[in-house]
Amino acid sequence: MNDIEFAHSVSPQLGNLYEQAKNLGASTPGYAVTFLRSFAEAFCETLVPTMDRDLNLDRKIAYLRDRRLVDHRVLNPLRVLQKNGNVAAHPKAFSYTSHDSTEMLSQALPAALGLLEYLHSLNPVLGECPEYTVTPFTQHNLRELSYIAIFEEDAEARYTLGVHFKEKANVLKTSEVMFRSDDGYGLESRKSIDQANIWFKLAAESSHVEAMYEYGVYHARLQGDEFQEQRQKGEHWVWRASDKGYANALAFIGDCHFWGSARYAQDFEYARELYQQAAVQSHPGALAQLGEMHERGIGGPRDLNASFECSLQSAEAGFPQAQFHLYTLHHQGHAFADDRLKAIAWLIEAAEQKYPEAMLELGRLISQKLIPGRSEIDAQALYEQCLNSEKTRIKARYALAHSLVKQLNSLDALQSALAHITNCQDEISATSQHKDLLPACRRLAAYIWEKIPKAMASAHPHLTFQISVPPPIADEPPQRVYVGSPVGRNEHCPCGSEKKYKHCCR
Numbered sequence: 001m002n003d004i005e006f007a008h009s010v011s012p013q014l015g016n017l018y019e020q021a022k023n024l025g026a027s028t029p030g031y032a033v034t035f036l037r038s039f040a041e042a043f044c045e046t047l048v049p050t051m052d053r054d055l056n057l058d059r060k061i062a063y064l065r066d067r068r069l070v071d072h073r074v075l076n077p078l079r080v081l082q083k084n085g086n087v088a089a090h091p092k093a094f095s096y097t098s099h100d101s102t103e104m105l106s107q108a109l110p111a112a113l114g115l116l117e118y119l120h121s122l123n124p125v126l127g128e129c130p131e132y133t134v135t136p137f138t139q140h141n142l143r144e145l146s147y148i149a150i151f152e153e154d155a156e157a158r159y160t161l162g163v164h165f166k167e168k169a170n171v172l173k174t175s176e177v178m179f180r181s182d183d184g185y186g187l188e189s190r191k192s193i194d195q196a197n198i199w200f201k202l203a204a205e206s207s208h209v210e211a212m213y214e215y216g217v218y219h220a221r222l223q224g225d226e227f228q229e230q231r232q233k234g235e236h237w238v239w240r241a242s243d244k245g246y247a248n249a250l251a252f253i254g255d256c257h258f259w260g261s262a263r264y265a266q267d268f269e270y271a272r273e274l275y276q277q278a279a280v281q282s283h284p285g286a287l288a289q290l291g292e293m294h295e296r297g298i299g300g301p302r303d304l305n306a307s308f309e310c311s312l313q314s315a316e317a318g319f320p321q322a323q324f325h326l327y328t329l330h331h332q333g334h335a336f337a338d339d340r341l342k343a344i345a346w347l348i349e350a351a352e353q354k355y356p357e358a359m360l361e362l363g364r365l366i367s368q369k370l371i372p373g374r375s376e377i378d379a380q381a382l383y384e385q386c387l388n389s390e391k392t393r394i395k396a397r398y399a400l401a402h403s404l405v406k407q408l409n410s411l412d413a414l415q416s417a418l419a420h421i422t423n424c425q426d427e428i429s430a431t432s433q434h435k436d437l438l439p440a441c442r443r444l445a446a447y448i449w450e451k452i453p454k455a456m457a458s459a460h461p462h463l464t465f466q467i468s469v470p471p472p473i474a475d476e477p478p479q480r481v482y483v484g485s486p487v488g489r490n491e492h493c494p495c496g497s498e499k500k501y502k503h504c505c506r
Helices: 003-010 012-024 029-047 057-066 072-089 101-122 140-151 155-173 187-204 209-220 225-243 247-259 268-279 284-296 304-316 320-331 340-352 356-367 376-386 393-404 411-431 435-459
Strands: none
Touching: 003 012, 003 101, 012 029, 012 101, 029 057, 029 072, 029 101, 029 155, 057 072, 057 304, 072 101, 140 155, 155 187, 155 209, 187 209, 209 225, 209 247, 225 247, 247 268, 247 284, 268 284, 284 304, 284 320, 304 320, 320 340, 320 356, 340 356, 356 376, 356 393, 376 393, 393 411, 393 435, 411 435
């Protein structure tokens, strides 16, 4: 008996989903993972036949957990199938870190087998779990798909081939150093992404919903003024998919109305409506957007309870934006009022997924010695990762410089801090963002210049240095910079200015 036969012996429905995943494993591993997410939903319904089938997977897992119907032997593999399936189904929503589809599938298949063995153990009629062999993937499926797509003109086969070439292109482009600015693909991945779009277009013209979305979203995301018409056509294809209720398409058109796009004007109310339609299908990005819109009253009334519920669903699905939002709700006193540790746990989860704002905030808490077991070195590592994000780069440069300055006896640390604070000032001046940080940057730069001579003398005691220090800014009196123990924002600044810390040396 092999693994596919074993799966069918436990449950025909689960066996079919497992077999589909195995058949797609060699050609489209990312697509295969989405079948195993459906496997997880079917498993929950098989385990508890009375469960409401309209519940999304997050709620189905919570149903089993809250009623203590299962233990970690079931919950852990279900979470693997849930998270990997969400990443594969909504890759743009999880774009802060890279994901290897083959690796996700290699995690998901054993998890599915573990759930099948658990179901087998619950049925006394089946007896002991039989021994079975796990069959390897084969390439025959790709050749069969090509035949069906070409000679039978089958839309699903054409879409699957499109997914295959898209996944291949995405793998190839990760190792490319030169790529086109319009779509981000380079010379090696160009042939594959072009092939993908040929198959997506053929399937889309046969009204295949997922293909409409894939073909449309590629063109809708093209960069450059010369692609304005293509972006409009792309958005129209995505709209056609959204009109048929496809969650990814609903969320994308919601984004178009939220921000404004090539085809659509900004309309917060309609964006909120589209996000709600996608949220019903557990789209993590739509749920996260709704969470923030409910909190701020954008496109409709302010509703903190709805904000919390939407963000919680998205966070449980593994979406880092929502995980960070749950932390901010607690920080503002709106949620988790009595469970700060749980809020910090969500912050750490978001930071571990490289969400820039979460990494910046976690670094700040570490610097203030509010996270046990984490050191200033950990904070600096988080700040350095935030330099890669345009949204957090300026604040990260300032935070990193402020952290490095604490190493007063290290010439290298002071020189690095000076470089970061100089770049921070230059970027503020160039972009006009975070202008409120500019006075603090100047004070910190002056403080660094003041400490460099002593550090140089300590590093090179047998040499004499003459350092030219930049003159202070004429319209701003020099002030000290505080680098000691953490101080509350509304407390008096320790530098002696009698101002609040947030208005002085923060």
